[in-house]
Amino acid sequence: MEKKYKNEWVLVTCRDVDENFDIIDGDVLYRSKDKDEVYKKLLELKPKNCAIEYTGKVPEDLAVML
Numbered sequence: 001m002e003k004k005y006k007n008e009w010v011l012v013t014c015r016d017v018d019e020n021f022d023i024i025d026g027d028v029l030y031r032s033k034d035k036d037e038v039y040k041k042l043l044e045l046k047p048k049n050c051a052i053e054y055t056g057k058v059p060e061d062l063a064v065m066l
Contacts, residue, residue: 007056009038
């Protein structure tokens with residue numbers, strides 16, 4: 001996913017995750033370089049068992065909630 005959607009925000013369904021909650025199996029529902037667009041799509045689709053991943057390097061001054 002990181003290579004195919006480089007430096008993008010990706011909304012993914014999660015069919016299977018490992019013990020660290022890394023996604024093992026799922027489908028990309030939506031992707032964009034604009035984070036706000038991905039969150040809008042999340043509210044529109046309301047998928048169950050999903051995650052939003054950023055495929056680029058996270059800036060040091062960005063706070064991340066888990």
